[in-house]
Amino acid sequence: MKNWFVLLLGAWATATIGIFLAVIAGDISEEQFRITGDGRQIIQATVMSVIIIPIILFLYRRLHKLTGKPNKPAYSFKRSHHFFTGFFLATVLAVISLFTASMIGWIDINQWHAPQYWISALLINMLIAFFYEALPEELALRGFVYDVLKHRxxxxxxxFAQSLVFVFFAFGHHILQVIVGMEPIEIILLSIPSYVLFFVFGIALALIREWTGSLWAAVGFHLGYLVMARFLIMPEEYGAPPIVSYQDTFMYLVGALFMITGIMLGGILLFLLFLLIKRLLRSR
Structure with missing residues (x-):
């Protein structure tokens, strides 16, 4: 009991401190060296991955001493092809949600932009987001934390428990920022809607990992969501060149909220269906 709790706490602390130090590194690079934009994000991604990945892999070795190492761990490169499964499904759900919002009259699609307008920025952002958010967060949370919980x-x-840890990961980061004076304490209350999204998103990510048996599927789905959010759903908020320009016709941000919900809840329903089919086929 004590061992698994210590491992769980260690993984949560590693992820929380990792993102906190990554943000500090980004702030220092901008304030002291005037490194902004992609340069700052590359520094943050490097710090995040360098801190989290080796520590989590070390914790995995400790876990495997207690439980025995599986022949093919969820993070094995032999399962890495499922990365494309996750990325593809996140993209498809986003596009379906976009057209659904248009068909029901909640948004008007004005223009699709040529790839040369946004493709280079998208590829750079994908690389940064992979090492800053998708890979380290998934390795720690849908990887190690989920494996520890499944053992117990x-x-x-x-x-559900790993999704709560995902929420506390975001909450812990905000608490550290408040303690050092980087953010006002009001950030906690203002972030409550984000915590809800973290919980729902965490469920979807765990389900795709459970369905495929691969952590890489969760990494791909996470990265696909980030790319769609920044280049399709809310490009103005992220300062990114849009894939498509649209206007809300029903209520401000209703289109963005509908598409985000479509990816997360649509993913949950889809992965539950796939899990059901998988179990029915196994029972035959």
Whole structure:
């Protein structure tokens, strides 16, 4: 009991401190060396991955001493082809949500922009987001934390529990920022909607990992969501060149909220269906 709790706490602390130090590194690079934009994000991504990935892999070795190492761990490169499964499904759900919002009259699509307008920025952002958010967060949370929980609890309880850890990861980061004076304490209350999204997103990410048996599927789905959010759903908020220009016709941001919900809840329903089919096929 004590060992698994220490491992769980260690993974959460590693991820939380990792992103906190990455943000500090970004602030220092901008304030002291005037490194902004992609340069700052590359520094943050480097710090995040350098801190989290080796520590989590070390914790995995400790976990495997307690439980035995599986023949093919979820993070094995032999399962890495599922990265494309996750990325593809996130992209498809985003596009379906976009056209659905247009068909029901909540948005008007004005213009699709040529790839040369946004492709280079998208590829650079993908690379940064992979090492800053998708890979380290998934390795720590849908990887190690989920594996520790599954060793102690049933699958469905583990899915909900790891999503709560995901929320506390964001909450812990904000607490550290408040403690050092980087953010006002009001950031906690203002972030409550984000915490809800973190919880729902965490469920979807755990389900795709459970369905495919591969952590790389969660990494791909996470990265696909980030790319769609920044270049398709809310490009203005992220300062990114848009893939498509659209206007809300029903209420401000209703289109963006609908598409985000479509990716997350649509993913949950889709992965639950795939899991059901998988279990039915196994039972035959």
């Amino acid at each position: 609890f049933a699958v469905w309880l583990s899915i």
